[in-house]
Amino acid sequence: MDQGEHTILNRLDKPLRFLGVNKDEALALMVPLLGGLFMGWVLTGFMLGLGTVSFLRTLKKRNEGAMLIHALYWHLPTYKRSLKLPVPSHIREYIG
Secondary structure, X not given: OOHHHHOOOOOOOOOOOEOOEXXXXXXXXXXXXXXXXXXXXXXXXXXXXXXXXXXXXXXXXXXXXXXXXXXXXXXXXXXXXXXXXXXXXXXXXXXX
């Protein structure tokens, strides 16, 4: 048997990164940067983008990003028929 057949990659659960930045972090950097570019305040937009990226990374470090997921679940609007059965409010995550 080949040893490579039974190894589990350690990067399966890690999100795809490009130059050390995730997609959501790149979006958090590009939106203020582009806003600053259109308004003529490129340096301010870049600094604001770096601030939002660092804030997003600290939110994701706490509780492995579950805090951010729960905040998005409770505060963003959803479609009423997105789930066939409504989820009780005391259940935070389903596993499986």
